[in-house]
Amino acid sequence: MSITRHQSDARLSRAVVNNGTVYIAGTTADTRSASSKGQTEEILGKIDALLKVSGTNKSRLLSAVVYVADMRVKPGMDEAWMAWIDPKNPPARATVETRLGTPDTLVEIMVIAAQ
Amino acid sequence: MSITRHQSDARLSRAVVNNGTVYIAGTTADTRSASSKGQTEEILGKIDALLKVSGTNKSRLLSAVVYVADMRVKPGMDEAWMAWIDPKNPPARATVETRLGTPDTLVEIMVIAAQ
């Protein structure tokens, strides 16, 4: 079964497709001065683009892990999340608090989708 | 390939099935006054129910991520875990320490299973 990789660098691919399943890398915002809501909006825009290049879209999300730098930013993340997801097709999701790549990275999201 | 979602709300589905694979959302206990063992027992009961509605059971677990609020509660979690799993069919598993949704949430478990 062949594997298709998108936006690969020396370390990782931003999206990997195999057997009808799409694995998206942990995605963060570039605008680190933004609020958790703003960072999440940017992340979800990036995920939209990665899903599209992988031949699918947000209505076909299977699961998501949301890493937040502090549980206090979860409401802002959730506001952007709920405005974004297809309300008839939400994925399985877990949200946990971890430190992220830089101190001002407030949110990182990793999803699995079906093609 | 069609996707089936169970127990969906505005934010997430508690179980999502696609192509014979079942993704269960991060699951926590409602009885937050319980010990890590008690919380884990409640979580695993919820996972049993979600696996059942998804057409499978704990003997077909593929992988699990266990988030504990403090590594010191891992022994209590493991006691409930080992009493629960099908001893001939344990999943791949990782256990890491993260802060969870509320300060008294001691354990959260996210699993993938085969139908």
Added chain:
Amino acid sequence: MSITRHQSDARLSRAVVNNGTVYIAGTTADTRSASSKGQTEEILGKIDALLKVSGTNKSRLLSAVVYVADMRVKPGMDEAWMAWIDPKNPPARATVETRLGTPDTLVEIMVIAAQ
């Protein structure tokens, strides 16, 4: 669809194969006195062996979650990671900071691969 499990104990299997997808358990180093680079090299050697017994190899990685005990050890982990991965076939990856099983466990890696 049958499930194959490798190196199972009372708690978990180190590798689980179903429907052409391989789930590897969270893998840590035994030599806890090693640097993050050294620990990562040991981990990746173990993952090579688990992929092999599962009928695949590192060129077929789909996704990885890297847990580091402190973001300051990420450069050492990345050095070993970039020396190891098939440069034409990197997986989707997220790296987050969590406490791990013991205080001197610096890195834990969990991967999914295609057979």
